[in-house]
Amino acid sequence: MNIHIPTPLRAYTGGLETVSVAGTTVSSVFQQLTVQYPELKPHLFTPEGKLRSFVNVYLNDDDIRYLPNKEETAANDSDELTIIPSIAGGTSCRL
Amino acid sequence: MPTAIEETVELPKLSNDEIARYSRHLILPEVGMEGQQKLKAAKVLCVGTGGLGAPLALYLAAAGVGTIGLVDFDTVDASNLQRQIIHSTATVGKLKVDSAEIMLKGLNPTVKVIKHNTMLTSANALEILKDYDVIADGTDNFQTRYLVNDACVLLNKPNAYGSIFRFEGQASVFGTKEGPCYRCLYPEPPPPGLVPSCAEGGVLGILPGLVGVIQATETIKLILGIGEPLIGRLLLVDALGMSFRTLKLRKNPECPVCGPNPTVTELIDYDQFCGITPPSEVGPLEVARDKAVTDLPVVDGIPQISVQELKRKLDAKEDVFVLDVREPHEYKIVNLGAPLIPVGEIALRTAELADKKDSEIVVHCKSGARSQRAALALKQAGFTNVSNLTGGILAWADKIDPSLPKY
Numbered sequence: 001m002n003i004h005i006p007t008p009l010r011a012y013t014g015g016l017e018t019v020s021v022a023g024t025t026v027s028s029v030f031q032q033l034t035v036q037y038p039e040l041k042p043h044l045f046t047p048e049g050k051l052r053s054f055v056n057v058y059l060n061d062d063d064i065r066y067l068p069n070k071e072e073t074a075a076n077d078s079d080e081l082t083i084i085p086s087i088a089g090g091t092s093c094r095l
Numbered sequence: 096m097p098t099a100i101e102e103t104v105e106l107p108k109l110s111n112d113e114i115a116r117y118s119r120h121l122i123l124p125e126v127g128m129e130g131q132q133k134l135k136a137a138k139v140l141c142v143g144t145g146g147l148g149a150p151l152a153l154y155l156a157a158a159g160v161g162t163i164g165l166v167d168f169d170t171v172d173a174s175n176l177q178r179q180i181i182h183s184t185a186t187v188g189k190l191k192v193d194s195a196e197i198m199l200k201g202l203n204p205t206v207k208v209i210k211h212n213t214m215l216t217s218a219n220a221l222e223i224l225k226d227y228d229v230i231a232d233g234t235d236n237f238q239t240r241y242l243v244n245d246a247c248v249l250l251n252k253p254n255a256y257g258s259i260f261r262f263e264g265q266a267s268v269f270g271t272k273e274g275p276c277y278r279c280l281y282p283e284p285p286p287p288g289l290v291p292s293c294a295e296g297g298v299l300g301i302l303p304g305l306v307g308v309i310q311a312t313e314t315i316k317l318i319l320g321i322g323e324p325l326i327g328r329l330l331l332v333d334a335l336g337m338s339f340r341t342l343k344l345r346k347n348p349e350c351p352v353c354g355p356n357p358t359v360t361e362l363i364d365y366d367q368f369c370g371i372t373p374p375s376e377v378g379p380l381e382v383a384r385d386k387a388v389t390d391l392p393v394v395d396g397i398p399q400i401s402v403q404e405l406k407r408k409l410d411a412k413e414d415v416f417v418l419d420v421r422e423p424h425e426y427k428i429v430n431l432g433a434p435l436i437p438v439g440e441i442a443l444r445t446a447e448l449a450d451k452k453d454s455e456i457v458v459h460c461k462s463g464a465r466s467q468r469a470a471l472a473l474k475q476a477g478f479t480n481v482s483n484l485t486g487g488i489l490a491w492a493d494k495i496d497p498s499l500p501k502y
Contacts, residue, residue, distance in 0.1 A: 007261045017336065056280060061342055087258045088236050
């Protein structure tokens, strides 16, 4: 299935906006994603393996936090996952 | 959708000049005389007059919003003008609120501009926000995002939210009774440094224009009480793909601010909440957050060296190895001729520096923060004599070689 990668995280997917990953549940797709792109892992998961609270994941149009089975929701190839990170910019940074 | 302005106030009359000015609104049945009067009665606070606030405030003034409040404590810099179209070359160096007022009054002299030349803080936010009908958040840092959100929820004011990063934008309307707030979407801020920030920052100049105009549109819809505002929806804008998506947002039943059992019932210390040192009163918040390390001889075991000291060492032909850790596109803008290894690649590329293990290495970036991180990484990798150039290449341009461009 396709996962949409937001701009701030594309540095870790070789610049790709969409990556295609196999898996049967949201969590197995994420597992596979971080195997394929290991540098993404610390940005998405805590050291304990929990999805970070400032990262939102949408399965199609739904926030997985509000799906009955959350990360264990079944997913198939026609579904789309979107990662929505916090961004705060109103102007550019000056560093 | 009810209007966001207080309905108890008697709507102000329009003069003949105003009727002429707003004729394209007046002939729209969805606006009409009453809508234009609502706009005239409305008070909107723009938090920030930067990339988002600039087009936002301009369009609100053009549309006839009667009172526009501006919160900003910064001054106009030449590098702002690539996107902050409320300022101009002639106002570089002026306070942003003064500069913005000139442009807004020039566009529409009848608009009342209230200037808040201050940093929004927990101590003043409720007092500043309370007199406005709609708040439009166009700030550039997480502390103020959470502060504005919480203040809007506590005061029951809608927040036309917009945010940008490089080519990507977000917009929504938070803080209404029926809809979610920013904390429902993001209960906690990212820890500083984890989300790629300034090092890979930058923004396409027109993107804040796009997103700021969406905020202005939402603000005007809220005032007029028409259409479907982005309450409970998050608009995602991708300028490169030119794609727009909206996602459903839910009100979090456990939200600490807007949930049924709130634990945040007054404004808190947002610097602490975001895990950062408090911003200074001078300079933009993002510099304060990721601030260049200054004036301390040693920070986390890394000696801090001044540009004057580095110049002295180089002039004296001391054996010092200078390393630039910025990105290649920054190197093209200006460089000191030093070899380049971007900060993100340092840990992987230490082998290239194997013969420098015990040499004196001075690491520099743009202003000194990334090079501090790089110096720490080198130290961890076993390099024994690494120091950080205070103020980076900007300080070099300021103090040593004024012919260099600053970016």
